[in-house]
Amino acid sequence: MSTQVSAVTVGDPAASSPSGKQASSAVQAVKRLATQPSTLIAIVIIAIVVICAVFAPLIAPYPPDQTDTSASMSGPTAAHWLGADTLGRDLFSQLIYGARTALIVAVGSVALAMLIGIPMGLILGYKGGWYDRLGSRIMDMADALPGLMVGFVVIAILGRGIGILIFAIGLIFCMNFARIARAITLGERKKLYVDSATVVGHSNTQIIFRQVLPNLAGPMAVQGAVFLGSAIKLEAALSFLGLGLSDDQPSWGGMLRFAAENQADHGWMVIAPGLAIVLTVLAFNLLGDGINDALSGRRHSRMKRSLIGKKVVVQAADAPAGARTDVASRTATVPTDTARTAPASPAAAPAVVTETAEPATASAVLNLCDLTVVADRPDGGTTTLVNAANLHVNKGEILGILGESGSGKSMIAKSALGLLPAGVRLESGQVLLNGKDLAAGSQKDHHAVLGGQLGVVFQNPQANLSPVHTVGRQMTQVLQAHHSMSRAAAKARAAELLDLVGVDEAPRRLTQYPYQFSGGMAQRVAIGLALAGEPEVLIADEATSALDVTTQAQVLDLLLNLREEMGMAIIAITHDLGVAAEICDRVAVVYHGDVVETAPVTEIFDHPGHEYTARLLASHPAAQDRNHTLEV
Structure with missing residues (x-):
């Protein structure tokens, strides 16, 4: 192991003075x-x-x-x-x-x-x-x-x-x-x-x-x-x-x-x-x-700021050869930011978009039919974010939604959850959960199924959790809301859920705040929180993209185990081809708001049926082609 000692000068006072750090407790x-x-x-x-x-x-x-x-x-006196x-x-x-x-x-x-x-x-x-x-x-x-x-x-x-x-x-x-x-x-x-x-x-x-x-x-x-x-x-x-x-x-x-x-x-x-x-x-x-x-x-x-202009000695140790974890040994991995390598310009994109979606089956738990999402513009017009998307996921199945950043993946998920941001609305289409159209009801009716039948895990594990409540309080509140159990019973069940998702010393960790958890552990807690209502469909929106490679692999294994144990359907939204290849049964490819192709994962990777899908896969550099120019 080699070591290197270098002297670094702290940056310019006006340009890079250190910012304050919020008190964590x-x-x-x-x-x-x-x-x-x-x-x-x-x-x-x-x-x-x-x-x-x-x-x-x-x-x-x-x-x-x-x-x-x-x-x-009288003036001041002794009395x-x-x-x-x-x-x-x-x-x-x-x-x-x-x-x-x-x-x-x-x-x-x-x-x-x-x-x-x-x-x-x-x-x-x-x-x-x-x-x-x-x-x-x-x-x-x-x-x-x-x-x-x-x-x-x-x-x-x-x-x-x-x-x-x-x-x-x-x-x-x-x-x-x-x-x-x-x-x-x-x-x-x-x-x-x-x-x-x-x-x-x-x-x-x-x-x-x-x-x-x-x-x-x-x-x-x-x-x-x-x-x-x-x-x-x-x-x-x-x-x-x-x-x-x-x-x-x-x-x-x-x-x-x-x-x-x-x-x-x-x-x-x-x-x-x-x-x-x-x-x-x-x-x-x-x-x-x-x-x-x-x-x-x-x-x-x-x-x-008193350190500005002073020299700080930093000692760095090089990792031994072969110590780096490589997800390629598990899956075919591409850079997580496919927006930089995938074809994003109109010249590189296919001229005609033709959807090859598979029809929904009788066992479909969640079925999105002709989903169109638009954003209102100040001039009175609209911009289409999702165009007549058709997707479904069956019980016990993992559906991957794949595409570059800004393609509309998260908007599809937020439409299903009824969480579209201000100025964005569902113009047409159906969100069928066990045959019931959530989009046809009120927002209150839509939100009534959240946490129970529909669960979600977002990208940033720390931001998923309230910073001012202990993990135990957040989990017990959800359990009491959905299962009408006592506080003691909810606390015991919360510990079981943390143990289920692989958090050690669960009873002790229930008393801790989110900042006391690492990124991987916080994501496990977020998954446990999503499971508290025993959902039929779990939506994982870039649930592993903020994690390091080793922790990402552990969380992916956790999702696969939960699918086997609980039989729930999972929608995995990602722009990482490696994640899609590892855990998904089927994959839907989204480009500029259009679902251009839906097929089993092996068929997508071995025989892509759409030009955009082929170019997306071709943007992944193989290990043996180190000097190969990316095809975009």
């Missing part, structure tokens, strides 16, 4: 917080305020409403550390009790804003369409109103009081939370774990509040911390103007108003409440920034 985020001095100082300040608020009766020397006429408008007001009430006691008022108003108003805004943003972002357009216009109009003006109107209508103040400030903030939740949900709904949750049978409500909502925890914690400080500012401003709390309710804003009225003779009175407001608001803002840095790894990234 709450523990990691807390550890990052502990390394941020400014955040620790903010936490100490907030802790002091919280202690004063909770233990105000024990800390304050007097009740806030107790009067001492002999100390009226009254900050002096007293015109009624002789102790200002230090009012400052301590004012912390309680500030936190009650801040926490109450932010909690109310979250309760109103987050569900609104979740629903608008997930549903899209006219819901989103109408809701966005309402949010725009609400944001255009000055916050203090909203508070004035609410208080003018409902009167003064701590409950009214919480309601007023909550209304001011709720649209901000709605806007943030909507923006995050728009991104989350496009991720594969949402599609996975749909195909395993979760309802829209379950997906929104069980799958998407936990992913908002980090951003909402950041915004919540910042808005807590903003709520304290608003409470102080409204109380300073005499529109917030009543005079008998101690508050920092009320103390400022009293200090302003007597500033000419007693200017020192403004110092204590002013410092309390500034330090508390600043602490919450610093805490919000600290949480954001801890979750995103931004500060960790800035620390890494």
Whole structure:
């Protein structure tokens, strides 16, 4: 084994500075917080305020409403550390009790804003369409109103009081939370774990509040911390103007108003409440920034930039000859990206497309008849993505859908699953599952069979799984939804499924999160999740293309074993000829949305009946023809 030592210079600071890495767990985020001095100082300040608020009766020397006429408008004394007001009430006691008022108003108003805004943003972002357009216009109009003006109107209508103040400030903030939740949900709904949750049978409500909502925890914690400080500012401003709390309710804003009225003779009175407001608001803002840095790894990234321009010594070891795993020993393999080698230009493509599909048999579990999928264009026209496709898969059979990238393979699968993206629709055709046309019913009826009769495994194993739930929780939810079993029984069955798909120490791995699994193990978990509903048809959409060669072979063997043990039909979508040759019984070749040929796998590889299929096979370079130019 030979070794090579080389010196590498870390890239240009402006061009290639390392990006931050998201915290993978709450523990990691807390550890990052502990390394941020400014955040620790903010936490100490907030802790002091919280202690004063909770233990105000024990800390304050007097009740806030107790009067001492002999100390009226006195300066700081041993009996009254900050002096007293015109009624002789102790200002230090009012400052301590004012912390309680500030936190009650801040926490109450932010909690109310979250309760109103987050569900609104979740629903608008997930549903899209006219819901989103109408809701966005309402949010725009609400944001255009000055916050203090909203508070004035609410208080003018409902009167003064701590409950009214919480309601007023909550209304001011709720649209901000709605806007943030909507923006995050728009991104989350496009991720594969949402599609996975749909195909395993979760309802829209379950997906929104069980799958998407936990992913908002980090951003909402950041915004919540910042808005807590903003709520304290608003409470102080409204109380300073005499529109917030009543005079008998101690508050920092009320103390400022009293200090302003007597500033000419007693200017020192403004110092204590002013410092309390500034330090508390600043602490919450610093805490919000600290949480954001801890979750995103931004500060960790800035620390890494100190390495820029320095030399790092890297030692590499060459693998011994013959150590590389070769799938060619198992199958005839071609490059996984056939889009680069297969004929993609019109000049290389066949002039006429003639479909040679086999007729569906009586044992067909899933039958796609004359399936046409189109995408709507801004000019009012449409673009055909799938053109009158006819495919079927029988019980216990593996059907491969083969073609280059962009040929329409995944659109065929998404049509069968009822998961076409926005702007794409099924123009005509039937999706027959055991003779029932799913396309003729509503989307709700179509989704009702997902997870039970239809299962799916997507390409990216990590993206298939929700990042904020343990593997066990995700699997037990599906099992309870489809089989009405207890949590204990669902947990036991989940462990059996993990063991079935080859995950060692299944009971222990149920308590782990997806990031704790390797790519191959995560794909096994995704397959186990798809099997939880005991589907009759399993659609594997590029299920092995993101895996290394050895793990790919293991997952393919797993699919073959599951077919033998459970007798389910499998549709394997791939652009890898080696995968198709190894596991498929029949293969359908798709080119530019047309199914140009369907035949048994041996016939496809030995005697291709269509010119495109022949050229697709010819694009694979044989091992003995190293210097041969690819025929395209």
